[in-house]
Amino acid sequence: MPVRVVVLGAGFGGLELTTVLSEEFGKDIQVVLIDKSDAFIFGFSKLDVMFGRQLPDAVRHPYRDVLKPGVRFVQTTVRSIDPVARRTVTDAGTFDADILVVALGADLDPAATPGLTEGGQEFYTVAGAFALRELLPTFEGGPAIVGVCGKSFKCPPAPSETALLLHDFLTDRGRRAANSISLVMPFGTPIPPSPDTSQAILKTFAERGITFVKDQLVKSLDPARKVAVLSDGAEMPYSLFLGIPVHRVPQVVVDSGLAAHPLDWVPVNKQTLATKFPGVYAIGDVNGVGTPKAGVFAEGSAKIVAAAIVAQIKSGTPPEPYKGQGSCYVEFGHNQVGRVDVDFLSGPKPTGTFQEPSAALVAEKAHFGRSRIARWFER
Numbered sequence: 001m002p003v004r005v006v007v008l009g010a011g012f013g014g015l016e017l018t019t020v021l022s023e024e025f026g027k028d029i030q031v032v033l034i035d036k037s038d039a040f041i042f043g044f045s046k047l048d049v050m051f052g053r054q055l056p057d058a059v060r061h062p063y064r065d066v067l068k069p070g071v072r073f074v075q076t077t078v079r080s081i082d083p084v085a086r087r088t089v090t091d092a093g094t095f096d097a098d099i100l101v102v103a104l105g106a107d108l109d110p111a112a113t114p115g116l117t118e119g120g121q122e123f124y125t126v127a128g129a130f131a132l133r134e135l136l137p138t139f140e141g142g143p144a145i146v147g148v149c150g151k152s153f154k155c156p157p158a159p160s161e162t163a164l165l166l167h168d169f170l171t172d173r174g175r176r177a178a179n180s181i182s183l184v185m186p187f188g189t190p191i192p193p194s195p196d197t198s199q200a201i202l203k204t205f206a207e208r209g210i211t212f213v214k215d216q217l218v219k220s221l222d223p224a225r226k227v228a229v230l231s232d233g234a235e236m237p238y239s240l241f242l243g244i245p246v247h248r249v250p251q252v253v254v255d256s257g258l259a260a261h262p263l264d265w266v267p268v269n270k271q272t273l274a275t276k277f278p279g280v281y282a283i284g285d286v287n288g289v290g291t292p293k294a295g296v297f298a299e300g301s302a303k304i305v306a307a308a309i310v311a312q313i314k315s316g317t318p319p320e321p322y323k324g325q326g327s328c329y330v331e332f333g334h335n336q337v338g339r340v341d342v343d344f345l346s347g348p349k350p351t352g353t354f355q356e357p358s359a360a361l362v363a364e365k366a367h368f369g370r371s372r373i374a375r376w377f378e379r
């Protein structure tokens with residue numbers, strides 16, 4: 001009997017894991033990849049669509065194109081997970097696994113911030129980002145705030161990128177003079193592990209008149225008075241509010257006992273990504289390994305778990321411990337992209353090195369996306 005691997009979630013982590021297993025075993029493994037969506041969309045594509053740089057249809061990569069030997073994609077919603085039995089119940093039936101990999105990402109909860117759904121916008125969900133494509137061109141003027149609403153959020157550079165891309169968007173339409181742009185973040189600097197990257201972003205903010213409000217969260221919006229209320233009680237007026245909603249562990253994961261609380265990410269062994277349940281791993285945004293919530297880290301953790309599964313099946317040597325390393329591209333506006341290489345787990349504290357924005361990095365980022373789509377979706 002081939003080993004049965006069930007992968008919950010076909011995002012960055014799930015797609016990479018199934019690709020490695022298919023490459024390694026072909027039809028000699030039984031992988032079921034489950035996702036409720038019909039298509040994969042890169043996080044950074046949300047910014048491209050929202051600022052009119054891409055059409056919505058151009059950034060959707062349908063899962064029907066996943067035709068990897070040994071892998072069956074099932075589009076359905078996961079309703080319950082039993083990590084002891086390694087059994088998953090979905091709308092399409094029950095799936096039993098020898099090895100279960102939870103890669104369900106982070107859920108977004110705009111309703112957790114009072115006033116956000118009624119009085120503001122958010123750009124972290126697909127629906128929110130795509131709606132902004134229509135709404136942003138109608139924004140005439142006034143204070144614009146990019147505001148983080150919860151402590152733990154995906155892609156720490158994304159709020160800074162959004163402020164810089166909004167600057168370009170309004171400048172190109174001759175409307176920048178009628179606006180102010182502020183970014184509210186719960187960190188002291190934009191990218192805490194990399195002082196060089198933070199300094200470069202803050203310098204660019206200063207050049208472009210963007211205000212950085214540090215060490216604050218947006219706790220609520222008052223839509224009637226059009227003010228955002230920060231964690232220290234200060235109020236900021238807004239005409240346009242672009243929010244990063246509170247992130248939560250998917251409820252189905254909390255209900256399974258894999259996570260203790262909606263704000264406590266799944267505990268895993270930092271070196272192996274194994275949960276406390278034998279044969280059950282948690283990769284990507286859903287785990288609490290201590291790396292940022294970003295696709296590159298989901299991919300890195302997927303590679304480690306895939307290597308562990310290969311070693312288990314072939315009775316080979318287990319992989320090196322997970323190091324929590326990854327490179328993030330940072331949009332600086334003015335058609336420039338920088339890069340930060342971060343290392344979260346291999347030293348005593350996280351470190352990051354910065355590459356200055358350049359046209360070469362624009363091309364490198366495009367290649368990064370294209371190469372993943374080719375690898376995950378082409379046979």
Ligand SMILES: Cc1cc2nc3c(=O)[nH]c(=O)nc-3n(C[C@H](O)[C@H](O)[C@H](O)COP(=O)(O)OP(=O)(O)OC[C@H]3O[C@@H](n4cnc5c(N)ncnc54)[C@H](O)[C@@H]3O)c2cc1C
Binds near residue numbers: 046106123155328
């Ligand atoms: C605006 C923005 C910009 C970003 N830019 C970057 C970037 O430049 N670089 C980078 O590395 N990262 C970036 N990210 C972060 C990146 O998108 C995520 O960190 C990454 O996708 C996490 O991968 P994952 O596999 O853990 O989860 P995801 O990719 O979120 O995948 C989880 C999957 O689980 C599915 N799912 C959830 N619940 C269920 C259920 N109950 N039943 C069935 N399926 C379910 C979802 O449909 C989803 O497909 C960005 C994110 C945003 C929002």
